[in-house]
Amino acid sequence: MKYASLLLIAFSFLVFFSCKKESTNPTVTPLAFVKPAHFPAPNYSFVGNEVTQDKFDLGKQLFYDPILSLDNTVSCAKCHDQAHAFSDHNIKFSNGVGGTLGQRNSPALSNLAWYPNFMWDGGINHIEVFSVGPITNQLEMKETIANVVAKLNASTNYKNKFKKAYNIDVITDQYMLKALAQFMGMLVSSDSKYDRVYTGKTTFTASEENGYTLFKTNCVSCHLEPLTTDFSFRNNGIDEQFTDLGRGHITQNASDNGKFRVPNLRNIAITYPYMHDGRFFTLAQVIDHYSNGIKQSATIDPIFQNTTGFNFSPTEKLDLIAFLKTLTDNTYLANPLYQK
Numbered sequence: 238m239k240y241a242s243l244l245l246i247a248f249s250f251l252v253f254f255s256c257k258k259e260s261t262n263p264t265v266t267p268l269a270f271v272k273p274a275h276f277p278a279p280n281y282s283f284v285g286n287e288v289t290q291d292k293f294d295l296g297k298q299l300f301y302d303p304i305l306s307l308d309n310t311v312s313c314a315k316c317h318d319q320a321h322a323f324s325d326h327n328i329k330f331s332n333g334v335g336g337t338l339g340q341r342n343s344p345a346l347s348n349l350a351w352y353p354n355f356m357w358d359g360g361i362n363h364i365e366v367f368s369v370g371p372i373t374n375q376l377e378m379k380e381t382i383a384n385v386v387a388k389l390n391a392s393t394n395y396k397n398k399f400k401k402a403y404n405i406d407v408i409t410d411q412y413m414l415k416a417l418a419q420f421m422g423m424l425v426s427s428d429s430k431y432d433r434v435y436t437g438k439t440t441f442t443a444s445e446e447n448g449y450t451l452f453k454t455n456c457v458s459c460h461l462e463p464l465t466t467d468f469s470f471r472n473n474g475i476d477e478q479f480t481d482l483g484r485g486h487i488t489q490n491a492s493d494n495g496k497f498r499v500p501n502l503r504n505i506a507i508t509y510p511y512m513h514d515g516r517f518f519t520l521a522q523v524i525d526h527y528s529n530g531i532k533q534s535a536t537i538d539p540i541f542q543n544t545t546g547f548n549f550s551p552t553e554k555l556d557l558i559a560f561l562k563t564l565t566d567n568t569y570l571a572n573p574l575y576q577k
């Protein structure tokens with residue numbers, strides 16, 4: 238009896254001290270890229286740019302810093318706002334340096350580590366070179382890479398952070414691009430209601446369920462689950478004549494004219510307006526397009542050949558919209574990890 242209580246006291250001490258040790262010195266889980274179990278293998282696995290808190294924080298600082306633009310007024314985040322799933326606020330085209338208007342709608346950003354290429358036309362094919370695009374684009378940040386690198390090297394704050402993250406004394410374009418890639422690659426949206434249903438944690442309402450069935454019948458051949466895109470280039474019948482050649486602009490092949498990369502639909506309810514030129518402001522307009530607004534042209538997708546659309550009933554349209562709304566991922570939109 239005595240022996241047992243002594244043991245108990247000893248045990249309580251152990252528990253007390255181990256708890257105490259933990260509370261004064263919490264084991265910090267190191268930052269890591271976590272592939273959601275229901276996602277396929279990513280395209281970018283951070284080889285040579287292994288995830289660390291310092292690199293990620295540096296990439297985030299760059300993403301939010303207008304220093305990357307010619308007159309230090311435009312940051313990446315200006316056109317890619319977390320509250321809107323990193324798309325722009327409610328406008329067709331974004332303003333770059335000096336207010337110049339862009340020519341395509343700023344896409345929402347998520348799950349970029351899975352992208353084989355970037356832009357509506359797939360014109361950039363690696364996440365670690367990606368940022369050269371917006372930084373040097375005359376309608377966006379209008380800056381030169383050499384100048385950005387010079388500005389960063391003139392900043393003690395950045396010099397210290399690059400030293401800590403990558404152990405380099407002189408900042409180069411390569412490491413600036415790596416840091417940005419680290420932030421972009423870590424943007425993972427996988428906790429929408431859709432994901433929770435997909436992984437068996439909850440269930441859809443009857444309307445959402447019906448919308449999901451319609452989606453699987455009519456949309457997943459392009460908007461492949463669970464990423465909601467197969468990353469192919471398709472003409473979904475929005476135009477008879479093309480003002481923007483899309484993929485054709487990159488390949489210079491007429492058979493690609495009017496084709497755009499199938500967009501990721503995650504968080505779609507809050508990333509309006511829609512399509513590469515932001516022509517539709519509501520999901521209802523998008524669904525009307527697929528229901529009976531398809532226009533024929535030389536490169537129309539075989540799925541839409543000789544048809545004006547899927548002819549959805551009014552209820553089916555509402556159900557599809559109800560389903561699309563389940564792709565909103567509030568965990569992602571409010572994730573403090575991504576905040577400035």
Ligand code: HEC
Pocket residue numbers: 300305311312313314315316317331332333334339340341342343344345346349354355356357358367368371372376377378417421
């Ligand atoms: C002036 C607004 C603006 C700024 C600033 C801007 N972007 Fe963008 N971003 C866009 C637009 C518009 C597109 C689509 C361009 C296209 O497809 O031709 C885009 C495309 C992208 C894409 C490709 C997404 C996809 O679906 O393929 C990524 C990633 C991205 N931007 C990240 C960034 C980063 C990182 C920065 C800062 C270095 C940045 N953007 C600065 C407007 C902007």
Ligand code: HEC
Pocket residue numbers: 345452455456457458459460470471472473475497498499500501502505508510511512513514523527538540547557
């Ligand atoms: C043949 C392939 C294909 C099919 C089938 C298809 N889509 Fe699309 N979808 C696309 C392409 C390509 C775009 C981008 C077109 C553009 O911007 O020019 C797009 C754009 C969208 C957008 C706008 C996304 C954004 O970020 O602006 C939504 C929403 C959408 N599709 C939903 C659907 C739904 C719902 C269905 C089924 C009823 C469907 N799609 C069927 C290829 C397809």
